[in-house]
Amino acid sequence: MKAGIIGTGLMGSALAKCLSSKGIDLLVYNRTRSKAEKLCEDIKCKVVDSPKDMSVADYIVIFVFDDEALDNVVFGDNGLAYMDNKEVYILNSSTVSPRISAVINKKLSSLGFKHYYEAPVYGSVDEASSCSLVSMLAGSSKNLDDVVEFAKNYSVETIYVGEIPKAMxxxxxxxxxxxxxxxxxxxxxxxxxxxxxxxxxxxxxxxxxxxxxxxxxxxxxxxxxxxxxxxxxxxxxxxxxxxxxxxxxxxxxxxxxxxxxxxxxxxxxxxxxxxxxxxxxxxxxxxx
Ligand SMILES: NC(=O)c1ccc[n+]([C@@H]2O[C@H](COP(=O)([O-])OP(=O)(O)OC[C@H]3O[C@@H](n4cnc5c(N)ncnc54)[C@H](OP(=O)(O)O)[C@@H]3O)[C@@H](O)[C@H]2O)c1
Structure with missing residues (x-):
């Protein structure tokens, strides 16, 4: 399995440590590339130039600061929205407004993306690096089992809340x-x-x-x-x-x-x- 992490701040880099400890192949992107490079000196991962370059990933977790940052990494230059792989599971774990999350879901779906999920977490840096977060999920119930299975890699509990934007x-x-x-x-x-x-x-x-x-x-x-x-x-x-x-x-x-x-x-x-x-x-x- 290949996973991508967008945003290697406190949470993204802690999650990367957890996923790499599980032997998952990791691609990482960060606006400030040097931070992602530093992370990949410490753990096994590969830095990519843009979110769009994560086409080979099966799952992508986004951990960026706010609404504006989420919009940038999805719809900005070479953002996720320009990726060919429309089957990828996109899990947004950034804490953003329910309103922007619903807008992003709608726009991605109109572009043909099949699996956008809200995946906010409870717990912080220690829980992320030790793979013991609590995950809340919202999105289509159709392929939920795949998302839950992936989230189990870093969560002690995963709770499905319903449609977007309920988890946010x-x-x-x-x-x-x-x-x-x-x-x-x-x-x-x-x-x-x-x-x-x-x-x-x-x-x-x-x-x-x-x-x-x-x-x-x-x-x-x-x-x-x-x-x-x-x-x-x-x-x-x-x-x-x-x-x-x-x-x-x-x-x-x-x-x-x-x-x-x-x-x-x-x-x-x-x-x-x-x-x-x-x-x-x-x-x-x-x-x-
Ligand atoms: N820390 C926690 O305990 C915790 C727990 C649960 C959820 N969260 C949520 O998870 C998200 C990340 O939190 P964090 O604590 O990891 O924050 P952080 O350490 O401040 O990291 C923020 C990340 O967002 C990126 N970013 C900021 N503005 C951007 C923009 N305009 N365009 C693209 N990328 C941008 C940063 O890139 P640069 O490195 O280039 O600045 C960095 O990778 C937040 O929404 C937070 O509320 C945090």
Missing amino acids: ALKLSLNNIGLSLPPIIAESLAILESYNVDLEKFLHISEKLWFGRLVKRYIERIRNTGKIRFTVKGAAKDYRLISTTLSINEYPSILSSALKNFYTSAISKYGGVDYPKAANWILKKPLG
């Missing part, structure tokens, strides 16, 4: 919960900081409450200079998608707009770091 909607609604916590914790930390209250006392009492485990986990990630799992820039992007998705469906987006502003304001100082660290931008004495 599910992914956004889950991210909305996880990404909302650091800004809330940040404001609690700011109150503690204002009155010089010992953080350990806050942790001691919260440990006894139902949310204690979450608070502890996020405070650790705010303090530590550990691994980057998902960036502040990525969190700002997700809230942009969440607030727009609510607005276009005529729901108020009061919270997601505020959370988008929170993460967007943190980008200039913390854009490339692990997203919980965005909490530090409102603190006078950052935790880490």
